[in-house]
Amino acid sequence: MLNSIKKILLQKRPINILFGILFISILVASCNREATIDRVLSKETKNKIYKDIEEPRLAESIKNSIESEDFKNKAVLNSYYQKNGYQASLIIKFMPDGKLAILADHLSAAAEHGLDENHFAAKEYRAQYDLVHSKDGVQSLDEAYQQVAALELATAKALLDYSSTLQFGVVNPNKILSRYYMETKQADSNFMMDILRSQDLATLLDSVQPKSANYMLLQEALKAGGDQDRSKTIRVNLERARWQHDIDSSKLIYVNIPAFRLDIYKDGKVAGSMKTVVGTGRNNGDNASFSDQKIKDAPHSHETPILSSMIHSVQVNPVWNIPESIAGKEILKHVQADRFYLSNAGIDVIQDGQVIEDPENLDWSSYSAGNLPFRFRQRPGDENALGKIKFLFKNNSSVYLHDTPAQAAFDRDVRASSHGCVRVKEPLELAKALFGAGDKFETIKGDMESDEQKSARNIELSPQIQVVLDYVTAENRDGKLVIHPDVYGLDHVIYPYL
Template sequence: MHKTLPQQLFYILFFVLLAACRQSGSPIGDLLFKQTKNKVYKEVNTDSLHTYFKNYLETNTNLFKNPKYLTRFYTNANFEPVLITKFYADSSLFRLIDFLKRVEEHGLSTRSYKADTLYDALVQLSGRKDMKVDEAYACIVRAELLAAEALTRYAFALEYGMTNPRKVLPRYYIPVSRPDSVSFDRVLSVENLKHYLDSIQPKSGAYRAMQKALINENHGAKKIALIANMERLRWKYKMDSTHLIYVNIPAYQLYIIRDRSTKGQMKVVVGKADGHETPMLASKIHSVQVNPIWNIPTSIAKKEILVQAKADKYYLANHGMDVYRRGVKIANPDTIDWSVYNEENLPYSFKQQPGNTNSLGLIKFLFKNGSSVYLHDTPAKAVFSRSMRAASHGCVRVEKPLDLARALFGEGEKYDLIKEEMSSEEPVAKTIGLKPQVPVVLDYVTCKMDSSSTLKFYPDVYKLDSLLYRSLK
C-alpha cells in the first residue's frame, strides 16, 4: 500500500523514538540496578555516561598520577567503567581495598593509595533512593577512576618499585624497567582481579624475610634499611647471573658468580663518602691493562699530588710520576718550584708509570661507563684489613686481582700472560682483551639474605637508605 508523506514522517518519528527508548538503558546501569536495587540506574544512558566520563577526565587531570595513560586507556575503552563492570558484582574491588590497607607490610605509606576514599566511593554506588541520574553518573565515574588510580599505583609499586632510582638516587646508572602505557593497559585489562592481586606479591625469600622482620622494627636504622631494601628488590633490572662480577658497595665485597651461585668473593675498597662515592652501574668487562699507566685526574693532581710535591721535591720521582705541561713532558720536574702553585693556577698534568708504587697496582679491569671508574689492584694492601673500606676516589680496589683475572679468563694462554707480566721486573703497560665480555654490576644493598637464610645488615655508608626511605613516605 502506498504511504503518503505524513505517514512516512510518522514512521520515521516512531523509529527514532523507539531507538531512543532502547538507548535509555545501559549495561552498567543494568548491572548496578541488579546489585543495588536503586531505580535511578534504570535511567542511566550510555551516551550521557560516556560524555560525562570524558569531560570529567579532561577537567580533572591534576587528580591523577598518570592522566595521559588514563585518558588513553578510557578513550580506547569508549569511556566505559570497565573495572566496575568486571569487578563490582564479585566484590573484587573490595579485595583490592584489603590489599591497599596492608601496604605498610611492604614499607609503603597508606596515604598514597586512598583506600578509605575508594571504599566510600564504592559504597556510595548503592546510592540514596532520591539520587538523581546526574549524581549517579558522578558516582560511577568517581568510583571507576579512584579504582583505576589505586590499582595502577599499587600494581606498579609492587611490580616495578614505587620510585625510579635514577631520579631519586645520585650516581645511579643501572637501567631499570619502569611502567609505560602498555603495562598501564595490561593492569586495567586484567580479567581476574583477585588472582592478579595475589600474583604480584613479591615472593623471594629475602623479601618475605624482610617483611617478617619489619613487623618487629618500629623505628631506627634497621627499619629504614628493611624498607629501603624491599624497594630495591622491587626494582626490575636484568642481571645475567650465568657469569657475573657483582660488587656490593656497603658490604665492601666482590662476588664471582657463575651459574647463579657464588664461586668466590674478595674484599674491596670503594669510594669515600665525601664526593668520591662509587657509582651504581651495570656494564661489561671488555679488557684488562696489566702494569697500567695512571693518568692522574685533575682534581687529584690539584688536591693531593701538588701537596705531596710541595712537601717533598723527590716525591714525584720516587713514585714514578711524569710531569707534563700542555702535553709536553718536563725533563727535570725536580727543578720546579711547587710553592708558587695552588689549586687555581697549577699548569701541570701528571702520569704515573707502571711499577710497584703505581696507585692502580699491577692490573686494572676495564668496562664502559660514564664515570671513569674501573676495578683495579693497589699497592696499599693494609686497607683491606679495615672494617670500613670506603677510602678510594671512586674506583673499586680489589683484594685478589689475580684471582679475579683467573675467574674472567680461565686457565690458559691469556691468564698465563697476565700472571707473567704482573711479575715482570721491567713492567710495561699491556692491554689484553676479554672475549666474551663479562657483565659487572656495582650495586648498593644494605640488607640481604646470606647462605644460612639469615638477614645480614651493612652500614649505609652513603646515606642512600635514608634518601630512599624519605622518597617512599
C-alpha cells in the same frame, strides 16, 4: 551446539519440539545478554536506583571527569576509555562477587611493602566503594551517575598506581640520586594498558607482587619490628628491590658498595666473593637519624658511582693517569713537602706532551691547585696505586676495578677510602673468573707474579661480562638479613619519598 540440539529435538514428538524451541530461545537470549552496568550494579548491590542507569549518560559523565580532572596518567586513561566507549568497564568486570573489595584490601596493605599506609589513598577508595556498593548508599539517579563514574576512575587510578609501584617502585632513582647511572625501567603506556585490560583481578594483583627471595625476606623482617631506624632502612631497601634493571646473573661481577664486597655470579648463584675498598663517603658509617623532609643528594667528590657496564679488557702492570683533581689536591702537597716524592713513587711529570726530566729541580712552591700546568702519570711498578692489574669498562665517571699495594685497608670494617674506583683484594681470582683457564689468564698470571719490571699490557675480554656497582644497605645473605652502613647517606635521600 544449538544446531545439535535442534537435530535431537526434531526426532521427538511435537510437544517436546515446542518446549525445545522455547529452551533454545531462552538459551540464545541468555547468551546474548551482555553484562551491563545497570545489571551488574543492581544485582550486586540490590539498589533499585541502578536499574535506571543509561549507558550513554554514564559514558558522558566518565568522559567529562577525565577531561576536567588532573589525572597522573591522563593520556592512558583517555585512550583506554575512548576505545571502550567510556563504559564503566572495570566495575562491570570486577564488581561481581566482591572483587573490588579485594583491591581495596590490597591498597590497605601498603605498609607490608614498606610504604606509608596512605600511599594508595586506601581509605578514600574503600569509602567510595562502600558508597556505591551499599544498598541505600546512592539515593538518586543523578547521584548514581556521579558516584559510579567516580568509582570507575578511582579503580583505574588505584590499579595503575598499585601495579606500577610494586613493579617499578615509587621513585625513579635516576631523578633523585646524583650518581645513579643504571638505566631503571619505568611503567610505560603498554604496561598500563595491559593492567586496565586485565580480565582477572586476583591473577593481576598476584602477578604484580615482587617475589624475589630478597624482597620477601625484607617483608618478613619489617613485620618483626625493631627500632625505627632499622625499619626505615628495610623500607628503603624494599623500594630498591622494586627497581628493575637489565642484570644477567648467569655471569656477573656484582659490587655492593656499602657491603664493601664483590660477588662473582655464575648461573645465577654466587660462585665467589672478595673484600673491596670503595670511594670515600659522606659519613663513612656514622648513620644519622632519618628525616621525613626531602633532601637533595649531595655526594662527596670521591664517592663510587652506581652503574652497570661491561668489562671489556684488563691492563696488567697498569699506568695510572692521575686525575687533575687528585694532582692538585694531593700530589702537589706531597711534592711540596718532599721534592723527591715523584721519583720515589714512579710518577712522571708531563708538560705539553713531554716528560720533564729532573722534576725535583722545579720550584714547586710557586704552583697551586688552580695554577698547575702539568699532568702526572704513575709508571707500572710496586708503588703504582693501581697495583698489578685494572679491570676496564665503559663509564662516564672514569672508574674501574683494580689491584692495590695498600693491603692494610682490607682489614678495616668500614672500607670507604678510595678516590672512587673499587679496589679488589683478590685481583688474580677475579681475572681467573673472567678469563677462565687458558693462554690469556696464564699471561695475566705470569705478568702479575713476575719480579721483573714489566710494561703495561692490554688484554681483551671476549665475550664481555657485565659488571654492576650497586648500593644496597639491607640484603638477603644466605637466608639471613644483613644490614650495612649507609656510607653515602642515600637511604636518607630515598626515605622521604616512601
